[in-house]
Amino acid sequence: MQRLFFPPLKALVGSPCLWLLVPRAAPRTQCGCSCGIRRSLRPGQYSTISEVTLQSGRGTVSFPSKAAERVVGRWLLVCSGTVAGAVILGGVTRLTESGLSMVDWHLIKEMKPPASQEEWETEFQKYQQFPEFKILNHDMTLAEFKFIWYMEYSHRMWGRLVGLAYILPAAYFWRKGWLSRGMKGRVLALCGLVCFQGLLGWYMVKSGLEEKPDSHDIPRVSQYRLAAHLGSALVLYCASLWTSLSLLLPQHKLPETRQLLWLRRCAHGTAGLVFLTALSGAFVAGLDAGLVYNSFPKMGESWIPEDLFTFSPILKNVFENPTMVQFDHRILRRDGSGQAESRRVEHFFLILDERPSSPQGITSVTAITVLYFLSRRISLPRRTKMAAATLLALAYTQVGLGISTLLMYVPTPLAATHQSGSLALLSVALWLMSELRRVPK
Numbered sequence: 001m002q003r004l005f006f007p008p009l010k011a012l013v014g015s016p017c018l019w020l021l022v023p024r025a026a027p028r029t030q031c032g033c034s035c036g037i038r039r040s041l042r043p044g045q046y047s048t049i050s051e052v053t054l055q056s057g058r059g060t061v062s063f064p065s066k067a068a069e070r071v072v073g074r075w076l077l078v079c080s081g082t083v084a085g086a087v088i089l090g091g092v093t094r095l096t097e098s099g100l101s102m103v104d105w106h107l108i109k110e111m112k113p114p115a116s117q118e119e120w121e122t123e124f125q126k127y128q129q130f131p132e133f134k135i136l137n138h139d140m141t142l143a144e145f146k147f148i149w150y151m152e153y154s155h156r157m158w159g160r161l162v163g164l165a166y167i168l169p170a171a172y173f174w175r176k177g178w179l180s181r182g183m184k185g186r187v188l189a190l191c192g193l194v195c196f197q198g199l200l201g202w203y204m205v206k207s208g209l210e211e212k213p214d215s216h217d218i219p220r221v222s223q224y225r226l227a228a229h230l231g232s233a234l235v236l237y238c239a240s241l242w243t244s245l246s247l248l249l250p251q252h253k254l255p256e257t258r259q260l261l262w263l264r265r266c267a268h269g270t271a272g273l274v275f276l277t278a279l280s281g282a283f284v285a286g287l288d289a290g291l292v293y294n295s296f297p298k299m300g301e302s303w304i305p306e307d308l309f310t311f312s313p314i315l316k317n318v319f320e321n322p323t324m325v326q327f328d329h330r331i332l333r334r335d336g337s338g339q340a341e342s343r344r345v346e347h348f349f350l351i352l353d354e355r356p357s358s359p360q361g362i363t364s365v366t367a368i369t370v371l372y373f374l375s376r377r378i379s380l381p382r383r384t385k386m387a388a389a390t391l392l393a394l395a396y397t398q399v400g401l402g403i404s405t406l407l408m409y410v411p412t413p414l415a416a417t418h419q420s421g422s423l424a425l426l427s428v429a430l431w432l433m434s435e436l437r438r439v440p441k
């Protein structure tokens with residue numbers, strides 16, 4: 001751990017670039033003896049190399065050292081892992097319908113869970129005043145409430161851990177001078193996004209706690225706020241991972257050919273498509289769109305249902321029409337019993353389902369397959385070919401995981417693995433993009 005976060009002093013101080021700023025010793029003057037007299041330097045007198053570098057403005061001093069950059073890269077890699085854990089834990093929280101169990105939001109106060117029976121009773125009474133208990137869980141016991149409360153509590157505490165993982169090391173590296181000017185801007189943006197993500201999470205939960213007198217539907221959060229919450233987490237994950245890969249992986253000097261340009265564009269488009277596929281699940285979850293049709297692979301009696309464009313204007317259907325949203329993510333519908341376990345299966349599949357039976361799923365797998373065969377036609381380094389092959393293997397693994405999750409009625413470990421596979425797919429797409437990035441001249 002010490003070697004990971006504190007590189008050797010010799011590696012940091014002994015960088016050749018640091019010596020460019022060290023004053024140069026004056027030439028020795030001969031005095032007829034073997035000794036030499038060292039002339040004193042005037043203020044601002046430096047070596048010839050650093051003088052040209054600083055005064056001409058055409059050169060840059062590589063500071064901080066490569067060792068410090070590797071430490072920062074490893075830190076951001078760990079941070080991206082904590083964000084991935086938060087996304088997965090959020091999916092499990094939704095599986096257990098625990099997201100609305102904590103009706104207050106306090107940054108410090110809620111870090112201490114209830115310790116006595118009286119405190120638990122008080123917390124349960126708060127929950128009973130909101131729509132989810134009145135409409136959905138009116139027969140819930142205190143023991144059942146403790147379970148969903150601890151699920152949401154673990155999700156929120158993990159979010160605080162993510163914040164600390166970003167902010168504390170960032171302050172340390174900043175103080176030590178291990179961040180370049182460009183990296184300081186990125187780190188500030190990442191830390192700001194972490195704070196924004198926490199506020200957005202509470203803003204999302206608040207939409208599910210609002211009273212709606214004219215509605216008897218199952219309480220749910222706004223699909224727009226859910227999409228914003230998930231989307232910001234994915235942006236944070238991708239930005240952290242991309243910056244980490246940029247610092248840790250050496251760039252390949254690939255010949256700039258027309259084929260490479262097309263491959264690079266295809267890699268960027270594929271990564272964007274994987275991102276949008278994951279993000280679209282938030283709208284399915286927010287609208288409970290999986291409860292509209294219960295047939296598969298057809299929707300009702302047809303492949304394309306007639307009520308895809310019932311809302312006006314047409315664009316509104318994409319975000320608010322459950323049929324249109326479900327058209328992208330076909331899911332398992334609840335049976336007539338209305339049991340809690342069935343609801344949990346539906347809601348988890350709403351957020352996780354990215355099966356290739358959806359148009360986006362088919363498009364993603366097709367794009368990844370085309371990308372792989374394009375990469376086979378170009379002479380690429382071994383590491384780049386490995387990234388392309390890994391992306392293809394993960395894509396078809398996701399197909400198997402999606403089908404297995406469906407047929408086995410979404411067991412929690414398999415469903416969590418399926419969601420982890422989505423993040424892994426996005427990670428490898430970013431890895432391939434990093435391998436193909438253009439080397440600055």
